[in-house]
Amino acid sequence: MFNSLKKKLKSWVKKNEEEVIVETKKKEKATKSAKKIKKKTEKKTETKKEKLKQSPDETIEAPLEKKEFFVKFKKRLTEEKFEELFEELQIILLQNNVAYSAVDSIKETLAEKLIGKTLKEVDLSDELKNSIESILINPPSFLKEIRDSLEVKKPFVILFSGINGSGKTTTIAKMTNYLQKNKLSVCLAAADTFRAAAIQQLEEHANKLKVPIIKKDYGSDPASVGFEAITYAKKNKIDVVLIDTAGRMQNKDSLMKEIEKIAKVTKPDMKIFLGESITGNDATEQAKSFNESIGLTGIILSKADVDEKGGTAISVSHVTGKPILFLGTGQEYKDLEVFDKKKIVEKLGL
């Protein structure tokens, strides 16, 4: 998923390291020629160097080579140089679908750390790794969380939210399969009572996976469907209830109020936002709105197999501060991968 970003980042880091090496070499060369000159003059020139910065017109008595030596030796990463360096990195990140606001935040973190440091001290790949790591959040152990909670109360309720067509129903089917594989019993709540055939779609999955499904007619109150599923689970000692909801655009107030109501009534232990890996800058807007309205626990990104670009993971983590739990990576039930921050950072080649 992150392959193309990885390749480019690597070449970027390498290129800039080479630049530093070239400068170090120049420095060494200059040192040799400077050796002949006495220490006293050295000190003098050093202070002159400061002046040099402010008034380029002022002539300096020291030989040219020596002047260059001090400039290079003391070369620190200025704000301008940083801007210049970051520009290229910025393009790479943007091309890989990282939202503009997230790129800005990475830039800030990097600028804080790097500006003013001498180029020798700067380890670009490390710093880049750190700033991307600081944005991505490692998910807590999903299964452990469920099992811990089950010791206190049953069932564990997970609510799925997201915009239209993001893959909520498909992901619920995959999640059911995953929970079953881990010896947890599941029941489904068909709380998408709006979209045509949404109930049938979930029902087909339920039949294939052999789990109970609680459903009502189209147009009925989704919150009540969720509530009934929980009651059913309590009665039948089922571990986990997965609530499917209708897709909704984050800017439709009435629909956002509706999901707030569903959350209020069903009191889910986990509230998941389903985003698409292929969404561009709007991903931040979507995740932010759902987080503000129901307070997300985590995020699942679907369609991660569709494109190599992985920037959306960085964007949504950055804007919500919530972990990505899983990635949807295909059309089969097994295609649900636990999100691993380390793996992602490693994949980036950092």
Next chain:
Amino acid sequence: MVLDKLGSALKGGITKISNAIFIDKKLIDGIVKDIQKSLIEADVNIELVFALSQKIKKLAYDETIKGIDKKEQLVKLIHDEINLLLGEKKELKLPKKASIMFLGLYGVGKTTTIAKLGLYYSKRGRKVALLGLDTQRPAAMDQLEQMAEKAKLPAFIDKKEKDPIKIIKQHEKELKDYDLVLIDTAGRDGLNKELIKEIEKLNKKLKPDFRILVMSADIGQTAKTQADEFQKALSIDGVIITRMDGTSKAGGALTACAETKAPVFFIGVGEQIHEIETFNPETFIQRLLGMGDLASLLEHVKSATDEKQQQRIEDRMKEGKFTLLDLYGQLEQMNKMGSMDKMLGMIPGMSAAKLPKDVLAKQEGKMKHWKNAISSMTEEEIENPEILEKQTSRIKRIAHGSGTTTTEIRELLKQYKMIKEMMGMQSGLAEGKIDQKMMQKMARKMKGKVRI
């Protein structure tokens, strides 16, 4: 569709260019940066964004084009490029009998769109049928069936059959009775070779009159790849963009379509079955630029630029002279245009300065007083304001005559000195005596002083 941000960046850029006395590097860099940011935030392909930036910069830095010509050409360039980004308006012209196959990524809204379009055309007198070939997704057939019911259209489906070719054969005869057959297919990734092969097979078998790609408005940088792949495999006749009622700016989808030369026929604007509209790039541009056609944009540029006045100031500068009269001329022009906001754009190096609104209003009031003060000066004083600094009596006289205070006049002199200094820098810049860094330093200094 929230286009405000993109629109204001574009409009702002054009206004700044129109009102600027000097098209300098700083002005252009600022404008390009704003436009870049807003285009990227709208998901426009990065390569396209940078290509556009390069074009603007190249033209702006071209020394052979000057004055109003440059302004006109810049505005024209921006207008044309945005036009190019969005593509031409093209209507879907259906023959008497037609079939359309819909394809696209998972979850973009193919089935919903088909029902919407079916209703759209049946309202316009066509005999429409829907054909369901999505044998992959659970309940896809049910969805088409239920949507068809809402639209009161017949749906030809088979809930059990897994081979779409067989479904086609089943219904071949019945479908001949309809003028328009809309064909639903399974969602697929344009990069998945197997799935592309499958759609190619369907295409061969069905020989639809049109192949329409359905894309969602919020798609990011992958838009181009997807559009390209589908285009390569099937040669797409057009595109429908869905979820246009969200907060995304659809830049990715729209520009990908323009680039692959696939016109956008319709946009989906809601969850209800009637919520589909034809797409008109012209109205889109009108909303983005505030003005639709190039002629009115160029008129705007001309009205904001007084060529003679500008030439005079430029000549003066070259001679190294800048009198209060020139400042007066500038004030005059500013008043004509209205606001301080614009004036800031006219002072070299100040275009990027941002001042709060109430400060601007105050400053505008002050400008009026300055203008009055200048009217009360003798020619000698205007030509040579330096003499005022030493002679307090002159300042008192002017303040009395113009109904202003001596403080105000001193402030005016300070401003004059600063602008003169800036002008000197500007001409030095043109001759290569002063570098950009000093300019910027100067601009910063100035920004601090202008604040009241």
